[in-house]
Amino acid sequence: VTMSVIKYSSPTSAGAECIDPDCSWVEQWVHRAGPRKDIYYEPNEVKAAIVTCGGLCPGLNDVIRQVVFTLETYGVKNIVGIPFGFRGFFEKGLKEMPLSRNLVENINLAGGSFLGVSRGGPKTSEIVDSIQARRIDMLFVLGGNGTHAGANAIHDECRKRKLKVSVVAVPKTIDNDIPLMDKTFGFDTAVEEAQRAINSAYIEARSAYHGIGLVKLMGRSSGFIAMHASLSSGQVDVCLIPEVSFALDGEYGVLQHLEQLIKNKGFCVVCVAEAAGQELLQNSGATDASGNAILSDIGVHMQQKIKTHFKGIGVHADIKYIDPTYMVRACRANASDAILCTVLGQNAVHGAFAGFSGITSCICNTHYVYLPVTQVITAPKRVNHKGRMWHRCLTSTGQPDFR
Numbered sequence: 001v002t003m004s005v006i007k008y009s010s011p012t013s014a015g016a017e018c019i020d021p022d023c024s025w026v027e028q029w030v031h032r033a034g035p036r037k038d039i040y041y042e043p044n045e046v047k048a049a050i051v052t053c054g055g056l057c058p059g060l061n062d063v064i065r066q067v068v069f070t071l072e073t074y075g076v077k078n079i080v081g082i083p084f085g086f087r088g089f090f091e092k093g094l095k096e097m098p099l100s101r102n103l104v105e106n107i108n109l110a111g112g113s114f115l116g117v118s119r120g121g122p123k124t125s126e127i128v129d130s131i132q133a134r135r136i137d138m139l140f141v142l143g144g145n146g147t148h149a150g151a152n153a154i155h156d157e158c159r160k161r162k163l164k165v166s167v168v169a170v171p172k173t174i175d176n177d178i179p180l181m182d183k184t185f186g187f188d189t190a191v192e193e194a195q196r197a198i199n200s201a202y203i204e205a206r207s208a209y210h211g212i213g214l215v216k217l218m219g220r221s222s223g224f225i226a227m228h229a230s231l232s233s234g235q236v237d238v239c240l241i242p243e244v245s246f247a248l249d250g251e252y253g254v255l256q257h258l259e260q261l262i263k264n265k266g267f268c269v270v271c272v273a274e275a276a277g278q279e280l281l282q283n284s285g286a287t288d289a290s291g292n293a294i295l296s297d298i299g300v301h302m303q304q305k306i307k308t309h310f311k312g313i314g315v316h317a318d319i320k321y322i323d324p325t326y327m328v329r330a331c332r333a334n335a336s337d338a339i340l341c342t343v344l345g346q347n348a349v350h351g352a353f354a355g356f357s358g359i360t361s362c363i364c365n366t367h368y369v370y371l372p373v374t375q376v377i378t379a380p381k382r383v384n385h386k387g388r389m390w391h392r393c394l395t396s397t398g399q400p401d402f403r
């Protein structure tokens, strides 16, 4: 599968990448996913394990279910779930869970993870000690960028110890911040849920005298959920994302624009990504168990600033703040995510049986592929503020530059 579907007229054309010394265009290709004629493992002898790490994401159960189904189809009998992420390899009292088609048949009907999730946990060497002690041949790792870094470290350590273990990841994150792939599973569902919150904010704002609906949406370092939910709802006047800096105060600031919207339209809706405007807030420097920065609350900050601003200018404003946080990810997968999860889960097993390790099962240019994990952990994907999607969003909201 070719990585780029657009043919550039020359290496200097907009968007072209120069990846060889002469700066001529070099096609990049990636392996198409799916079953192979020859398989590397004897299914009868395989022990396969599944682990889900990081935060929750719609579709985790769909992937677990498909991995189990597909393993059984190959003839694997020994399938286990590692409880509560990488911690399950280490914490005493956490026992691996035998999995079968019967057991996982209906788990896709609920959100969350049947196996449980966690952040932080043991060192890579301890995880690999545990993999060795449990005699695991295939490890299916479901998670985001942190988990992929973990999967890569496990893969490297297994190679170093000459263990024949296939480590296969499946990219999960509502944030959609993993590079090179069209999208991660869970993102579509999160956007769908998020636009429900926007819709409520719109109804509240529209029905109030000088109503201002404010919605804060997840996204640790990128504004994909906020941008897509704003686009899909069509009800947002101002969308703020971390990739685009903005001023709240001043002639070109957000508050001045809200003042105009209240004057001209009578109400307005603002959608802010949780990582937006962090430079306007105090940073505690705190991190979570996985080492991710804990963000300051831009939603509450904006709510206060809007209240103070309108009070200051003597104009009535009725602010309705909605923070749907965990509601956008604790739900079950929607139809398109459920299909994506089905294909990714099945392909993960085909990849392991083909003998691959250190790969992730994903979608690229509408085709299902295996990418090397090393390629997707270089840096989180972020909204391109010069890209078409962000400009479509600006056209839709009609917002100016807030600088």
Ligand SMILES: Nc1ncnc2c1ncn2[C@@H]1O[C@H](COP(=O)(O)OP(=O)(O)OP(=O)(O)O)[C@@H](O)[C@H]1O
Binding pocket: 053, 054, 055, 056, 085, 086, 087, 118, 119, 120, 121, 124, 143, 144, 145, 146, 147, 148, 149, 150, 151, 153, 172, 173, 174, 175, 289, 290, 292
């Ligand atoms: N660089 C790394 N090397 C090894 N393991 C890591 C690394 N980064 C994170 N991990 C491990 O991966 C697991 C998940 O990481 P993290 O909590 O960052 O979630 P994530 O996979 O990025 O998903 P989410 O989208 O929910 O943030 C944790 O158990 C963490 O210890």
Ligand SMILES: O=P(O)(O)OC[C@H]1O[C@](O)(CO)[C@@H](O)[C@@H]1O
Binding pocket: 054, 055, 056, 119, 144, 173, 174, 175, 218, 219, 220, 274, 288, 329
């Ligand atoms: O689950 P926690 O630890 O509260 O983390 C929340 C973070 O996880 C995500 O839901 C997924 O990375 C982010 O959008 C959010 O910043």
Ligand SMILES: [Mg+2]
Binding pocket: 054, 144, 145, 146, 220
């Ligand atoms: Mg992460």
